[in-house]
Amino acid sequence: MCGIVCYAGKAQCSPLIFEALRQLEYRGYDSAGMAVQGPDGVAVVRSQGKLEKLAQALSGHPLPGTVGIGHTRWATHGKPSELNAHPHVVDGIAVVHNGIFENHLELRRDLMSSGAVFSSETDTEILAHLVSRALSTTGSLKEALRAALHEVRGSYAVAVLGRSEPGRVFIAKNASPLVVGLTEGATFAASDVPAILKHTNRMVFLEEGELGVIDESGLSLETLDGQTVRREPKIISWSPVQAEKEGFKHFMLKEIHQQPRVIEDTIRGRVSVETGQVAAEHIGVDETAAKRIRRVVLLGCGTSYHAALVGKYWIEALAQVPAEVELASEYRARKPLVDPNDLIVAVSQSGETVDTLEAVKVARAGSAHILAIANVLDSAIPRAADGALYTHAGPEIGVASTKCFTAQLAALFLLAVFLGRRRGTLGAEKAMELLGGLLEIPALMRIVLGQEEGIAAIAKRYASSKDFLFLGRTLSYPIALEGALKLKEISYIHAEGYPAGEMKHGPIALIDENLPVVVVAPHDESFDRILGNIEEVRARGGKVICLSTVGAPGIDRLCDEKIDLPSSLSELSPLLSVLPLQLLAYHVADFKGTDIDQPRNLAKTVTVE
Numbered sequence: 001m002c003g004i005v006c007y008a009g010k011a012q013c014s015p016l017i018f019e020a021l022r023q024l025e026y027r028g029y030d031s032a033g034m035a036v037q038g039p040d041g042v043a044v045v046r047s048q049g050k051l052e053k054l055a056q057a058l059s060g061h062p063l064p065g066t067v068g069i070g071h072t073r074w075a076t077h078g079k080p081s082e083l084n085a086h087p088h089v090v091d092g093i094a095v096v097h098n099g100i101f102e103n104h105l106e107l108r109r110d111l112m113s114s115g116a117v118f119s120s121e122t123d124t125e126i127l128a129h130l131v132s133r134a135l136s137t138t139g140s141l142k143e144a145l146r147a148a149l150h151e152v153r154g155s156y157a158v159a160v161l162g163r164s165e166p167g168r169v170f171i172a173k174n175a176s177p178l179v180v181g182l183t184e185g186a187t188f189a190a191s192d193v194p195a196i197l198k199h200t201n202r203m204v205f206l207e208e209g210e211l212g213v214i215d216e217s218g219l220s221l222e223t224l225d226g227q228t229v230r231r232e233p234k235i236i237s238w239s240p241v242q243a244e245k246e247g248f249k250h251f252m253l254k255e256i257h258q259q260p261r262v263i264e265d266t267i268r269g270r271v272s273v274e275t276g277q278v279a280a281e282h283i284g285v286d287e288t289a290a291k292r293i294r295r296v297v298l299l300g301c302g303t304s305y306h307a308a309l310v311g312k313y314w315i316e317a318l319a320q321v322p323a324e325v326e327l328a329s330e331y332r333a334r335k336p337l338v339d340p341n342d343l344i345v346a347v348s349q350s351g352e353t354v355d356t357l358e359a360v361k362v363a364r365a366g367s368a369h370i371l372a373i374a375n376v377l378d379s380a381i382p383r384a385a386d387g388a389l390y391t392h393a394g395p396e397i398g399v400a401s402t403k404c405f406t407a408q409l410a411a412l413f414l415l416a417v418f419l420g421r422r423r424g425t426l427g428a429e430k431a432m433e434l435l436g437g438l439l440e441i442p443a444l445m446r447i448v449l450g451q452e453e454g455i456a457a458i459a460k461r462y463a464s465s466k467d468f469l470f471l472g473r474t475l476s477y478p479i480a481l482e483g484a485l486k487l488k489e490i491s492y493i494h495a496e497g498y499p500a501g502e503m504k505h506g507p508i509a510l511i512d513e514n515l516p517v518v519v520v521a522p523h524d525e526s527f528d529r530i531l532g533n534i535e536e537v538r539a540r541g542g543k544v545i546c547l548s549t550v551g552a553p554g555i556d557r558l559c560d561e562k563i564d565l566p567s568s569l570s571e572l573s574p575l576l577s578v579l580p581l582q583l584l585a586y587h588v589a590d591f592k593g594t595d596i597d598q599p600r601n602l603a604k605t606v607t608v609e
């Protein structure tokens, strides 16, 4: 996830900005840079890689000056490289940006047709060009930034400085955090509190659609429409470690709560509800290729495998093509038959998991089209594939994957709609309904996350159990698997996930009054049958923890514990039903006092055999 730091004051700012960027390292990044207003205008230094690289570059090219902006970049548009690192400078105007400009392609085309020359592949550089173009008419950097921001669509936190206005940094925010830190004789701004907490605890948090100017005397703030904003600073009492976690006790909990934003970011700019289309031309599957597909093979490990299982349902239902899911470690170990008319989809959060990478190499021998769904731009698996559909979850720090799972689900749903439309198996009207439903998911997720307190209370009641069983049918079966995996990983409690229909073929023997059974039972086509499974559990004394759609008939009386899911399109229920299971696992583990963010024996990225 990108980080922004700005300083306007009397001290030499380059070391201050550098140290503040260091405080953001925990967020993950692949390149970094800094721009300072110096005696000869705006000077910039950038580098690919860790901050040590930037330090080396700065020792060769020091940046004297007392006003500057710095950035750590987590690539989303354009590979990690020095040229794509921020700040981007056009005509002495330097820009750093967190977020995504949805309409960057059309703006880039427009700017290029009027002579703009781009030096990077990023969406951010368009803002530098837009500000530069507007400056020639507005004459003021603040007004130029305002005009430019009216042209972009999407999420942003931006900071801009220019040689024409020494001593000042212009900042703006929409759906991406930005905070200003006030001190005597200097003002900081940053994307995250920890970056500047060492210097001040007096902070002003910008709100959506606000534009500010910082200088050595403080902050002046207004809305994008020009209304003055007066906001008293808040006194932040977080310790530096609490600040990294934005006040949450663990990174995992913070990441669970980030999911509504992550889904917004992953679908942003890719769906048109008006036409029922998904923009994914870059994956290299045109209409002819889509119609030629005879089979989709999805590959993944762990949580990514569970996402792939959900993807299979969606692809078969919407694109009307058989889909198979394989554990990458098994797939690579045999000699799978790959047909040129297969579409291979490798799902991996890190993009570096060795089993998935090797499975892709095995599939490569069959000359099928290979698509990666990954969270890390330009990582090994997308590089080995023919195309990539990136999730925009930002770096996931907790070892147990949460936000990357739901981001993968969103990407797989987009893929299923995309293939369905291209193959002609999904009509515009149904696609419009599905994409409309997807757009509602972030708000519904917020409702589910609002039940955390109740889920924590349930977790406490069952935290001493030795085993758990998780059940679900159809789309909820992979969610049962994922719920069991989350609980195992971080609480070290033995847990099994099963398709509920399989229970009578074996697992039912486990059930007694000591076994909590978590049933994922949204009110969908399988609902009546899963009610039957719940009865079977109750008849044997098992304790039933149910997740079901609010108001679903006949279920409440069967449950020892009930967690409500808001009503949604039933196709999309996995995006909601997994959240209580993440929270349940988290709170059981927290109650037991395990090392939640770094559970024993597990690595975040499994790059060993």
Ligand code: M6R
Binding pocket: 301, 302, 303, 304, 347, 348, 349, 350, 351, 352, 353, 356, 399, 400, 401, 402, 489, 602, 604, 605, 606
């Ligand atoms: O980076 P990947 O998505 O390829 O990782 C796959 C698994 O190693 C990963 O999902 C693992 O199961 C996590 N610990 C799940 O929480």
